[in-house]
Structure formats: C-alpha cells, structure tokens
Amino acid sequence: MLGLNKKDMTLLIAVAVLTMFAPFFLNPFPTDSAMAQFNAGYPDLMQRFVIFGIFAIGFNILFGLTGYLSFGHAAFLGVGSYAAVWIFKLFTYNVVPAILLAVIVAAVFSVLMGYVSLRRSGIYFSILTLAFAQMMFALAYSVLSNPKFNLTNGETGLQVYPNDPQMFHPEGMQDFPHLFGLYMNSTYTMNVGPWAFDFNTGYYLCAVVMLAVFYLAIRIFRSPFGMMLRAIKSNQTRLNYTGLNPRPYTLAAFVISGAYAGLAGGLMAAMDPLAGAERMQWTASGEVVLMTILGGTGTLIGPVLGAGFIKYFENIFSKINDAVLHQWFAFLPDGLEDFVVFIIHPFVGKGWHLTLGILFMLVVIFLPGGLVEGGQRIGKWIKNRGKSEDSDAGPKTEPAE
Amino acid sequence: MGILEVKDVGKRFGGLQALGDVNLSVKENSVHAIIGPNGAGKSTLLNCLVGKLIPDTGSVMFDGQSVLGRTPYEINQMGISRVFQTPEIFSDLSVMENMMIPCFAKRDGSFRMHAIENMMDEKDIVEKAEAMLVDMNMADKREMHAASMSRGDKRRLEIGMCLAQEPRLLLLDEPTAGMARADTNNTIDLLKQISDERDITIAIIEHDMHVVFSLAQRITVLAQGTPLVEDNPENIKGHPKVREAYLGESA
Numbered sequence: 071m072l073g074l075n076k077k078d079m080t081l082l083i084a085v086a087v088l089t090m091f092a093p094f095f096l097n098p099f100p101t102d103s104a105m106a107q108f109n110a111g112y113p114d115l116m117q118r119f120v121i122f123g124i125f126a127i128g129f130n131i132l133f134g135l136t137g138y139l140s141f142g143h144a145a146f147l148g149v150g151s152y153a154a155v156w157i158f159k160l161f162t163y164n165v166v167p168a169i170l171l172a173v174i175v176a177a178v179f180s181v182l183m184g185y186v187s188l189r190r191s192g193i194y195f196s197i198l199t200l201a202f203a204q205m206m207f208a209l210a211y212s213v214l215s216n217p218k219f220n221l222t223n224g225e226t227g228l229q230v231y232p233n234d235p236q237m238f239h240p241e242g243m244q245d246f247p248h249l250f251g252l253y254m255n256s257t258y259t260m261n262v263g264p265w266a267f268d269f270n271t272g273y274y275l276c277a278v279v280m281l282a283v284f285y286l287a288i289r290i291f292r293s294p295f296g297m298m299l300r301a302i303k304s305n306q307t308r309l310n311y312t313g314l315n316p317r318p319y320t321l322a323a324f325v326i327s328g329a330y331a332g333l334a335g336g337l338m339a340a341m342d343p344l345a346g347a348e349r350m351q352w353t354a355s356g357e358v359v360l361m362t363i364l365g366g367t368g369t370l371i372g373p374v375l376g377a378g379f380i381k382y383f384e385n386i387f388s389k390i391n392d393a394v395l396h397q398w399f400a401f402l403p404d405g406l407e408d409f410v411v412f413i414i415h416p417f418v419g420k421g422w423h424l425t426l427g428i429l430f431m432l433v434v435i436f437l438p439g440g441l442v443e444g445g446q447r448i449g450k451w452i453k454n455r456g457k458s459e460d461s462d463a464g465p466k467t468e469p470a471e
Numbered sequence: 472m473g474i475l476e477v478k479d480v481g482k483r484f485g486g487l488q489a490l491g492d493v494n495l496s497v498k499e500n501s502v503h504a505i506i507g508p509n510g511a512g513k514s515t516l517l518n519c520l521v522g523k524l525i526p527d528t529g530s531v532m533f534d535g536q537s538v539l540g541r542t543p544y545e546i547n548q549m550g551i552s553r554v555f556q557t558p559e560i561f562s563d564l565s566v567m568e569n570m571m572i573p574c575f576a577k578r579d580g581s582f583r584m585h586a587i588e589n590m591m592d593e594k595d596i597v598e599k600a601e602a603m604l605v606d607m608n609m610a611d612k613r614e615m616h617a618a619s620m621s622r623g624d625k626r627r628l629e630i631g632m633c634l635a636q637e638p639r640l641l642l643l644d645e646p647t648a649g650m651a652r653a654d655t656n657n658t659i660d661l662l663k664q665i666s667d668e669r670d671i672t673i674a675i676i677e678h679d680m681h682v683v684f685s686l687a688q689r690i691t692v693l694a695q696g697t698p699l700v701e702d703n704p705e706n707i708k709g710h711p712k713v714r715e716a717y718l719g720e721s722a
Contacts, residue, residue, distance in 0.1 A: 073589055294575055294593065295586040297564070301572055304563040311521065311559070312573050313547035313636060315581040322584060 078288050081371060085284055089277040092116055093267045100264035107394070108386055113257055113270035115385050117341045119378045120276040121334050126361040126373030127280075127287050128330020132323050133359070134368035135296060137303035139196045141355050142183065142203030146176040146328040148210060148350030150335025152221070155228045155345045158247065162238040163230075163343075165247050165254065165275070169336040176332020177325050179206075184324035188317060191306075203355055211347040227346030247340045249275055254341055272341045279337065280374075283330060288370055290326070299323050331358075360426075364433055366440030375441045380426065387422035474499040474672050475520070475640060480529035482515055489515045490526065490696045497640070497689075502666050502673045504683045507693035508717055513676045516693070517644055520674075521553050522546040534639065544581050552633035554643040558625035560632065562618035566609065569617050569628055570600040573635040599635065607631035607661075623654035627661065634665065641665075643675040647682050659685050684708070692716065 074082065088095065097111030110116070125147060133139055150172035157168040187198040215224030222228055230236075230245070247254045254272035290296050301309050302316050309316055339345050348354070357380065365376025395411045395418070402410060417425045437443045473496035482490040490512045497503045507513050518524040520531060522543040531538045538546050547553075561569050574596045579585075591597060604610045607627050612620065617628065626646060633641055646662070647655040659682055666673050666686075677683045683690065683704070690707045692699045694716040700707065707713055 289589075290586050292589050292591075293586050294571075294588065294590040294596075295584060297568055297572065297590055298575075300564060301561045301568075304561040305559055307555075308559040308561060308632075309572075310543045311547055311553050311555075312632065313544050313576040313581055314572070315542075315544050318582040318584075322586070326586075 072285070074288060074292075078292070078370075082281075082285060082288065085371065085374070086281055089120065089281060092119070092273075092277070093269055097265065097267055101266045102264060104398075107389060110382055110386060111268060113255075113268055113273050114341075115381065116268075116270065116273045117276050117337075118381050118385075120273070120280045121337050121341070122358070122361065122377035122381055123374040124276075124280050124283055124337070125331055125334035125358050126365065126377040127284060128327040128334070129358045130327075130362050130367065130369075130373040131287060131290060131299075131330070132327040133362055134373075135291070135299035135303065136320050136323050138188070138191065138320060138324070139359065140187075140199040140324070140327075141196050141352065141359070142187075142199035142201075142206075143327065143331050143358055144352070144354035145183070145203040145206040145350045146180055146331035147335035147338070147354065148206070148345065148347065149179050150176045150332030151339040151345035151349055152210070152228055152335075153332070154336040154339035155230065155343055158230050158236070158339070158343050159228075159234040160237065162236065163243070163245070163247050164238075165249050165336075165340040168247070168340060169279075169333065172336025172339070173329050173332045176335065177329040180325045180328025180331075181321070184321045184328070188320050188324060200352060200355070203350060204352060207347055207350040207352070210350055222345075222347060224347070227344050229344045247343055276337050276341070279333070283333065284370075284374070291370060295319070295322070360430060364430060364440055366442030369440070369442045372440050372442045379441065383422055383426050383429075387418050387425055388420065390418040392419070473497045474534055475674065476530075476532040477516075477520070478530045478532070480516070480519060480526045480531060482512075482519060482524060482526045488696055490519070493529070493693070493696070493698055495691055495698065495701070497672060497674050499639075499672050500666075500670065501688045502662075502675065502686050504675050504677055504687035504690045505693055506677060506680075506683055506690060507699075510695075511693040511716075512696040513693055514644065515696075517553075517642060517676055520546075520642060521551060547636070547638075548576075548581060550639035552636055552638035552641050554626075554629055554633055554641065554646055556644045556646075556648050558622070558629045560617050560625055560629050562616075564617055565613070566604065566615050566617055566620070566628060567600060567613045569632060570603050570635060571596055573632045574599045574603075577636045603631050603635045606634075623650065623657060626650070626654070626658060630658075630661065630665070634669070634671075638671065640672045640674065643673065643677075645677055645679075646675065647677070647679055655679065655682065658682075662686055 072079065093111050093116070096116060097109045099105040099109050129143055153175040154168035154172045157171055161167065183199065183202045187195055187202065190198060210222040212224055214221040244253060249271070252271045254275065257268050257270040260267045260269065298314065298319050302319060306316055335349070361376035361380050362373045363376070364379060365374065366372025392411060392415060395414055396407065399407045399410050415421070433440060475495070475497040477493055477495040480490055480493045481488070493516060505513055505516065515524065519526045520538065522538065522541050522545070525539060533549055533551060536549065538549065561572065571590065578596065601610070604613060607630070609624060609627060612624065617625070620628065647658050650658065662673065663686065665671060675686065687704055689701065690704055691701045692707065692713050699712050699716055700710055702710070
C-alpha cells in the first residue's frame, strides 16, 4: 500500500497512531497527582516533539545514509524561521505561505553551503559546515540587524509588530498564525475524571506534516537514490570506479535535509511567531546530532525517538527543583532527606544536561545502534523467553538493521 | 590499432621516475598481461589509465578517445572497469544491492535523481542483477551482507559488478593476490570463461606467473618504469632480459 512493503507500512501506521493519540499517551497521570509533572502532553512540548522529529528525520537522510556529519544544520532551521516570520510581518498570518517559503529559503541556503562544504569529506566537511553555520549565526545576531538594514532584529529576535504592513491580514482576525482561520494556539481540553487531555491545533498541524515527511523519508530510504547514498557511505572508491559521481548525490541529500530543517524552522515560527538567532547556534546543530545518534543513526524511526527523548528530558527534568525533591523525599528523616536531595540535585533542574550526558554515553557504549537497537534487543529477549521452554536455541546475534 | 593505446607515458614522483616513456598497445578482445618485479611501475601505469593519476607526458587513448584529464567515473562510463588488488565492494550493502548499483550506473549514467521509486520496482535492473548473480554462481547469496563473504566470493562479486556494466576493457590489479591456491584457480577459470564468452578485452597486472601464463595471449614486461619486452607467453618464458630483470644480473 502507498508503495511501501508490509514492514514499512506497519511502522508508518504505528507512528501515525502514536502521533494522533499523543495527547492521551503523554498525559498518563491525573492532573492533581504528584506524578503530574512527568506529563508531557501539553501543547508547547508536544509541538516541539514533532518539530524536532522532522528536523532529525531530515538530518538522518544526510548523516544516516551518506555518513556526512554536518555540524551546521541549525542554520537552516533558523533561516526557515526568519523566512516564516517575514511572511507574517509583510503579508499574512496564514501559515501555508510562511512554511513554503521557509522550506524554499532553507533549500537555497543549503545548495550554497552544500556546494562548498561537500568538496571535502570526513572531519573537514564537518568543520566547513560548522564554520558556515557560525558565520550565519554571526550575521543574524549582529551584522544584519543595524538600523539601516534590519533583517533579523538581532538579540531581541524577529517578531511581528502592530505597525507591520501585513498586507493580506483581514480586519477582525486575531494576531496569531492560523491555517485558514484555525489558530495555532487554540486548544480543546477534554476532562475525563481526574485526567485532562489537551488537543491543540498547532500540534496536529505539525503532526500531520511530520507524518507526510516521515512517509517521504521511507520512500527515499527504499529508492535507488537511497541505495546510492548508502553506497557512498560504504565505499566511495568503488562508487567512483562504477561510473557514478558521488558529488550530486551527496548534494541532493544535503539539500533535502536542509529543506527538512527549514520546514521544522517554519513550523516553529508558525507555533510561536518569533525567530531568534540562538536557534542557529552550534549547540543547536549539535543537539540534532545527539538526537539522531541517540535514537539510532540510519534507522527510520530512530531520529524521531531521539528527538522525543531529548526534548522530554529538557522540559521535564529541568522543571524538577529542590522544592519538588524535598516534597518527594519528605517521608525520610530530616538529615537523610537533605542528603538525598543534595545527591540528586546536580542531575535535575538546571543540571539536566548532566543526566542527558550520562544517558548519551551509556547509549553510545552499550547500544551503538541507539534506542532502536535497545528496542530490538528487548523484543528479541521477550521472544526468546517465550520460546525457551520448548527450545534451547540461544539468542541469535544478527546485525541490527 | 589496439583498443587501448599508451604512447610515451611518463610519470615522476619527486626524484623518482616511476614511469618513463611507456608504450603499450592492447588488442581488442585479447588478454594482455603486464608483469614486472616490485617497483616496476605496474600500478602507477594502471592508475594513469583509470584517471587516478595524470601522467606528466604522453597520451592514453581508449577506442580513439583520450582518457587524460577525465575523472575516474567518466573514464568508467567510457567503458573501462577496474578490479582492485583488495576487493572494493559496498560491504555495508547486500550482495544483490552491490550488483544493482553497476546496473543503474550502466542504464542511468553518472547521476540520476530517482528518490521516490522503489528500487525493487525497477524490473529491468533487478532481472539483470539476478542474471549476473547466477552467472557469478552466487545466486544463493543474494540477501547476504557483502562484508560477511569470503575473500574469494568478494573477488567474484567485484568482477561480476564490473561485468554488469558491460565494459569493453576490464583492468585487473593482481586479482589473485593473497588468495589460497583453490581460490586462485577458480579466479583463473572465471577469467578464462569471461574472455571466451564475452566481447571483452582484459588487461591484467599480475605477480603470479602461474596466473599470467594460464591466461595471457600477450605479455608486456615492465622494469624500472620502462617496458623491456612485449611478446607472446612462449617467448617471454625464456627471454634473457626478463630473467635478468626478475633474478638479477648474474642469473
């Protein structure tokens, strides 16, 4: 169906079900319970899950298939955001033209950056992309925001002001991005007993877009083009002596992943009409690398998992402060309570990066295939445990896909 | 006029004259061997033919066209395929995928953007790759991970991949280096069969005299960057200059 084989179709349906019912899955705890702070089902965070999912899916098309590690992809995300906000400022709050322009502008920038950077491979390629991205960050942060020519509004970030032209913005409409009248920030809250589930328009727009680009990524993975990209990663010498020119293939992959990043940036601006230069900084580029590796490089679903994992930690762990910890361990004797809080303190709140770093190291060392490999191992373990009574076949060590 | 004409080719690396005025003519549909002691410039010569190196002087004509200044993939598209000393295959891909890539290269040229089609829907490519796997006697290994094959199988796959491109000239760089006797004999048989059944010219660089004398119709002996003699195998065997190059002055 849809030109996919059975296995890929199952995966696509699973992802569709997960994203469509995410407001339920992510809010498993009643609103008033002590565990409610582990709920991730609020619109802002759910939007970020899928937007960074899109970013990572695109990044994986370049890094996962060709092995070219770009350290500059956040630049395309930022460029996409700026493009979208400019549409909001000049023309309309409708998100469709904003997102389209974001994709196009990011693709154009990635053609330029890819054309130059792809002349080198390996570490030199990574450094070239990093240099490009930092130049673009510097441009956005200061150079392009002087009073004579203010393209990015520097430190403050680009936003929509009441005196902006907004030529096609009808009277009487709210000043917020919308899809033909459906406002991105409108949320319907469903109360079921003690539970509350939020259904947000913006989230569902992002989720549908993510499903579409996830489907596209599956098609690319299974296409002759995808096979050529894997061949580039595997052996460029053989590719050259098989009459194939690696350069246009890698450039195409680079532009596709740049366009994905631009799409993510455009959606980000559509959810919150603001674009800041910090979105383009090298730490943001590094984050998408972490997401992809953490989830499983070169796998279809891995980047999405990695993005969700990191964004969950960023938002949930960073909210746990000392007051919350004291509340949790209130049942312990006073001295012991303080001690336990003292031990846990560096790993939560502002120190969530420490937890993330440790988890990342554990995954890279013990699960080189990322979370996907973890899932496969658990699946295999359950299968073998079920079988072990009637057959003593040991666990097979097949290479992970 | 041979299919491959090498004229006065010279190549210097700093102070070392790796090749000096090499002249070579390979006849169409023949098996031509290039032999010589270590450091004779055999590999340098080969690299000049496939675009990896550009000679300082001279010309290399393939089928009436110059190959100089072209990139390896362009030269390959002209009809020259190369087999490496250590098999160069796509080790992370399956055997079938390895075989499909040259089929795509033959059909679509050096680049084609086909990002949406499913590769298994390309019936002509799949059929051709499958037929080639049968020819190479490895149809049962279709879904195998190429990295997990034996050295001999990798070599056979690489030769098969080159043949899938229907080249007019097949260059082999010590195809049996580091192989066990049985694998070497299999490779000799395979190459014999290829040269008998197909419209193809084979140029082979080889150390192993057993391989050379069982395959070649014409032999060029290279020593210190210049061709010593070019003759048929019978005459090469007893040639005094060849013995001298291989065994030293007094032999």
